[in-house]
Amino acid sequence: MRPSSALLLSVPAILAAQSATLDEGRLDPAWFGPSAVFQASKALGFQWLKPGLDLRHRTLRLKAWEPAAWLLGRRATKDQLLLGRLERTLVPELAQGLKRGLRGSVPVSLTEGDVILAGRIVDAVGEAEDALFSGAASLSFDLKLVDGDTGELLGAFHDTLRGLNADILSSQYARWCEHLGRSLAPAAAPPAAAKPAPAPLPPVFDLEGALRRIEGLKRDGLLGEEDYQALRKKAADKAR
Numbered sequence: 001m002r003p004s005s006a007l008l009l010s011v012p013a014i015l016a017a018q019s020a021t022l023d024e025g026r027l028d029p030a031w032f033g034p035s036a037v038f039q040a041s042k043a044l045g046f047q048w049l050k051p052g053l054d055l056r057h058r059t060l061r062l063k064a065w066e067p068a069a070w071l072l073g074r075r076a077t078k079d080q081l082l083l084g085r086l087e088r089t090l091v092p093e094l095a096q097g098l099k100r101g102l103r104g105s106v107p108v109s110l111t112e113g114d115v116i117l118a119g120r121i122v123d124a125v126g127e128a129e130d131a132l133f134s135g136a137a138s139l140s141f142d143l144k145l146v147d148g149d150t151g152e153l154l155g156a157f158h159d160t161l162r163g164l165n166a167d168i169l170s171s172q173y174a175r176w177c178e179h180l181g182r183s184l185a186p187a188a189a190p191p192a193a194a195k196p197a198p199a200p201l202p203p204v205f206d207l208e209g210a211l212r213r214i215e216g217l218k219r220d221g222l223l224g225e226e227d228y229q230a231l232r233k234k235a236a237d238k239a240r
Helices: 005-023 076-101 165-187 209-218 225-239
Strands: 037-042 045-049 060-062 115-125 137-148 153-163
Touching: 005 045, 005 153, 045 165, 060 076, 076 115, 076 137, 076 165, 076 225, 115 153, 137 165, 153 165
Parallel strands: 060 115
Antiparallel strands: 037 045, 045 153, 115 137, 137 153
């Protein structure tokens, strides 16, 4: 089998192995494609950015999120209710958080743009009646950044947020969106200006060589005593 064929056949196995281990099965790499190699992130859960990503002179367009994927199986009514309460705010909160994090470095729009940010919920757990003692609610979601012209994957993100109730999850999500904007902002920054080269140091004055040349001029009869002494003094002053 040719090496290229073996590599193509191994991709599904690699994705399946990742899917079983990342975030306890809530992260399905197949939704992002083989380009994304996820790394754990303190602020964003799991993330991947295309090396050398350049967002200068581009605009982010936020798409409506896909229907919930329920990767761990459809949940109970309380979980469905949590999702229903939160999902209408997900895209507006994402837009606001990105704007705060990007600080104007990349325009964010709901209707136009050449870089698309798509998302989906993959799991949700609503708070139980005894949420204070049971560990409470959670929301798991995916986001991917895609070139609108070529379809190339530019970034991939996944996280599971946990809190006592929907209000706390909503607050955590708003902060998460701002962190996402901050993580993308460096890709929109202009390249750092090159530092000017340091000025060359002046050459070191060769006093001994100058004195030898003056002695040679006097020896050849080209300098009188007064000129000889003046040149020696001038050379000594320059050496200081």
